[in-house]
Amino acid sequence: MGNKDIGQFSNESSRCTFFNSDSDDYRCMVILTVKRATATFSLIGCIVMLFVIWLLRRYHSLAQKMILCLTVAAFFDSIAYVMGEEYPEGRLCIFQAWWLMYFDWSALAWVCLITLNLYLNLVKEMRTDHFEILYHGLAWGVPLLMSCLPLFGGFYGLAGAWCWITDSHVAWRFGIWYFPLFTLIFLMICCYARIIYVANKRMQSWFGTFNPERERRKVTLAEEIRPLKWYPSVYLLVSLFPLINRLHNAWYPRDPVFSLTLLHVLSAPLHGLANAFVFGLDRDTWGQLSLSGIQLALRSRLCDRTQIREYHPGPVRYMPADEAAFTDSDDDTNVLFFSPDMALKDRAP
Template structure:
């Protein structure tokens, strides 16, 4: 690893020690992410008989996150080696796939909750979704290979834009990756803003329905099922926030690489590596733990602010206040029963 770190350092302004330390930091966090994604996927697999389209797409997000973070388990590969090429190709492919599947889950929720598409209409989109995501990811991975621009990129291997690299490398970085990343983020913010309005309105309606003492038991069961599904959908509001955290500094660092080629800054690489390698475990945590997501969203977005005292409803029994344990469980067919 020492000699390969020196070889990577020669392509940037980093020294060998910085290359080793940044790569080792990425590897440690990536190990946590790979483990978390695998465990979350295993939890979902246990519930596979009750899967809905939303859960299926989330499993694919976890799988692509696992693949993306696994590239960092290759620590400081030697430029030109098979390990370097594998890291570059794997990082490119799973970056694109992860971003696209994140956009798909937002699209699925918009179609179900905002546009009221039925399950049959959504099922017809399954193959087009797969074709679009895997097809675009594959094309975006093949193009840099054809142009021969995979190579050292700081402490790792990706698309090489170091001094002397062809201009096509910069075009590939921003044209195939960062444009897609920020388009995906913008779409998700738009989509989840729409979904948030519907969820909050539906939750308010459920509160009103629950106050009817004459409501039949079957109706109460439908309300509880709908509330659980919408509570699970609320967890997914964290996805755009996670991607912003994971990709924000990385974008700044790569713009800096473009503007000042050969003048790499170790601090920027650390700030890029830590959230990027953590993307997998952050997604896994929010898929499994509803309580943590609710806490952060309440602090960041004011999503759970307590109403004024005169507007507060009587406390519900403890069994109705239980939120949504386990894996994200969005069966929006249950919402339609109410």
């Protein structure tokens, strides 16, 4: 996101000012094309992920709801990258910059909270369902604060292929995004290292006679950890090249490197697509996305209106055989209830 600082491309001057060349310079055209393509792929990835969540009803447990919220944040973040190519200084540019800051922070917050929730469930063995409102407050409230600070300070403006914090406020770029981003990524990696260690130790410590519930829990632990552990890696990969490019630009502001700039715009908008790939690592999800599985799920979502309700049986009184007063005409052999007091001849064969 603070990855948003590639060279300025001005329509008013018909110049690609980042490379100090004409607007039809192939380098500028490549940067804008790559930025548009990666943002579009990321947006499509989010849409597909939201469709799969709806189709397979993956929104009931707290962990599933958190992944849904992460997808929503990444979806709106991708929209910001495809809003347009460049803007003149003004309200629209400031709005895009605020939008990017808010939803980048929101997506990062949800990744951190998913990690925290798994840590509390597995390592601390705590139930966290009652934290749902708190999670929403943090994931939507903290980004609002972080995105409004540059807004109130007047630090938003043109910052290359998209609007963000301007070139004259480099300290704000690192202080409000890069430093917190990589600090949180480091903490998440530490949390997942602890989670994996505890999970492996706990699974190896389970011994004795066969217990189906215990075996099911072992499989569940492995399935829960497998996809979620990749979310910090996603943010590390898509943020590494933007950080390198921004560091280079901070030291050599008038000497940009085309390859670094290209890698910058290639990776910065990819949060949504990367999250979709991580979501797809769930084997159970892939198992249900076969052609027949999709057809059954669509029928269930669109056609099946059957309602399953809880059955409440009435009181039942068991009678000894000598009180039942059966006659020879009672030829029904379907015994619905069994009592030890029933005579053998009265039971079903």
